[in-house]
Amino acid sequence: MxxxxxxxxxxxxxxxxxxxxxxxxxxxxxxxxxxxxxxxxxxxxxxxxxxxxxxxxxxxxxxxxxxxxxxxxxxxxxxxxxxxxxxxxxxxxxxxxxxxxxxxxxxxxxxxxxxxxxxxxxxxxxxxxxxxxxxxxxxxxxxxxxxxxxxxxxxxxxxxxxxxxxxxxxxxxxxxLKEEGKEDRNLAVVDVQGPYEYNKVYQPIAASIGVFIVVVVVFGAFQLKKRNKGTIEGASCL
Structure with a gap:
């Protein structure tokens, strides 16, 4: 200086x-x-x-x-x-x-x-x-x-x-005069924000996966129902 x-x-x-x-x-x-x-x-x-x-x-x-x-x-x-x-x-x-x-x-x-x-x-x-x-x-x-x-x-x-x-x-x-507990307060803020940031990032991914699973289950059920219906109709013809 x-x-x-x-x-x-x-x-x-x-x-x-x-x-x-x-x-x-x-x-x-x-x-x-x-x-x-x-x-x-x-x-x-x-x-x-x-x-x-x-x-x-x-x-x-x-x-x-x-x-x-x-x-x-x-x-x-x-x-x-x-x-x-x-x-x-x-x-x-x-x-x-x-x-x-x-x-x-x-x-x-x-x-x-x-x-x-x-x-x-x-x-x-x-x-x-x-x-x-x-x-x-x-x-x-x-x-x-x-x-x-x-x-x-x-x-x-x-x-x-x-x-x-x-x-x-x-x-x-x-x-x-230094501010006491300043570092502790910063750490506390990080701890509080950590889970929030985690949820903020992964909640949309989890929701997408959940929707995908529901679609697969519904589609599978629809295909199974369709297959069973074809089997019943074939049996009726016999």
């Missing part, structure tokens, strides 16, 4: 993730999946089993006592290898510009939290596991000259803000 080229881009949810919490400078940034867009119940199981076309919800949060910080999702890409986000990847968002049609940013009530989501992608059909690497930017809240407030920038420029930090967070693994 060519780099950054997919026929379809979607995501799916149902299980859990092995969260990688990064300590950067004197604060933590945590990235987690959530069950719904309400961002109340986080996904805690691992791996995170997902279904295709299912909506995924993520929240990044700065864990620090300083409420004057804000968080921005600059880049987020997917890869089947947790140690390689260059060889075979898929872009969800890069330099603040969404690359996936299903990527969406959700409003957050706090500047320390960044919320976004997207749908499952067909990458999960080709690879057993998928990992996400997201580049987060931490800035001073309400510093509109900082990267956090410039949103999409295809070409990044040097920021003039007084405070800004960048860090990468790896999230995963994410695994496609």
């Amino acid at each position: 060519l780099k950054n080229i997919w026929v379809e881009a979607m995501f799916a949810t149902t299980g859990g993730v092995d969260l990688t919490e990064i300590r950067y400078s004197n604060y933590h940034v945590e990235l987690s999946f959530y069950e719904t867009s309400a961002f109340i119940v986080p996904v805690n199981s691992t791996p995170y089993y997902v279904k295709l076309n299912q909506d995924l919800y993520l929240q990044a949060e700065i864990l620090h006592t300083d409420s004057g910080l804000t968080l921005f999702v600059d880049t987020c890409i997917a890869s089947p290898n947790a140690d390689d986000f260059i060889t075979l990847t898929y872009d969800l968002i890069r330099n603040g510009c969404p690359k996936d049609d299903t990527y969406i940013t959700y409003n957050s009530p706090f500047p320390q939290k960044a919320r976004f989501g997207f749908k499952s992608f067909t990458f999960l059909e080709k690879h057993a596991f998928v990992y996400l690497q997201c580049k987060m930017v931490v800035c001073k809240a309400f510093d509109f000259s900082s990267r956090c407030y410039k949103q999409c920038m295809e070409r990044t420029k040097r920021d003039t803000s007084t405070y800004e930090e960048k860090l990468d967070i790896v999230l995963g693994p994410i695994e496609l």
Whole structure:
């Protein structure tokens, strides 16, 4: 598969993730999946089993006592290898510009939290596991000259803000949820259809043979009756 080229881009949810919490400078940034867009119940199981076309919800949060910080999702890409986000990847968002049609940013009530989501992608059909690497930017809240407030920038420029930090967070693994009992259901269908197909083919043949036998019996009886009649008439003449 060519780099950054997919026929379809979607995501799916149902299980859990092995969260990688990064300590950067004197604060933590945590990235987690959530069950719904309400961002109340986080996904805690691992791996995170997902279904295709299912909506995924993520929240990044700065864990620090300083409420004057804000968080921005600059880049987020997917890869089947947790140690390689260059060889075979898929872009969800890069330099603040969404690359996936299903990527969406959700409003957050706090500047320390960044919320976004997207749908499952067909990458999960080709690879057993998928990992996400997201580049987060931490800035001073309400510093509109900082990267956090410039949103999409295809070409990044040097920021003039007084405070800004960048860090990468790896999230995963994410695994496609397979339908249980699918093969058994297929076998059951075959078993049910087997006798039907057999009868469908051989019933007409059996009916034809039955009709043929009846015709032979009737014809034989007719010939026997005719022969007996000729014998009786010959005897009468004598």
